[in-house]
Amino acid sequence: MPKFHITIFIAGEETAQARRSVETLGRILDEQLPGRHELEVVDVITHPERAEKEGILATPTIVRQLPPPVRRIIGEITDAQRLLVGLDIDPTASPEAIGERHDR
Numbered sequence: 001m002p003k004f005h006i007t008i009f010i011a012g013e014e015t016a017q018a019r020r021s022v023e024t025l026g027r028i029l030d031e032q033l034p035g036r037h038e039l040e041v042v043d044v045i046t047h048p049e050r051a052e053k054e055g056i057l058a059t060p061t062i063v064r065q066l067p068p069p070v071r072r073i074i075g076e077i078t079d080a081q082r083l084l085v086g087l088d089i090d091p092t093a094s095p096e097a098i099g100e101r102h103d104r
Helices: 016-032 048-054 080-086 095-103
Strands: 004-010 037-043 061-066 071-074
Touching: 004 016, 004 048, 016 037, 016 080, 071 080
Parallel strands: 004 037
Antiparallel strands: 004 061, 061 071
């Protein structure tokens, strides 16, 4: 089954805010999409070229890369519902269904 691919862009892996953001996002994704997601963490300090390529202007930025279309949220997320709505994720729907919904 295809998975949701989520990327979080942070500034400085060792900062308290970055750790908190990654931990919170990971927990929410594990609860809402168990076994159905991949989480990639990109530190814009060590990978500025990736941030530039993706057009990242602020951190943390969370991007749903797959399924298309791409969705973004800027800022720290503590509310699971806000994250799901902002990234257009329905935990009960398959990634294919989300893609088909936007192909119409």
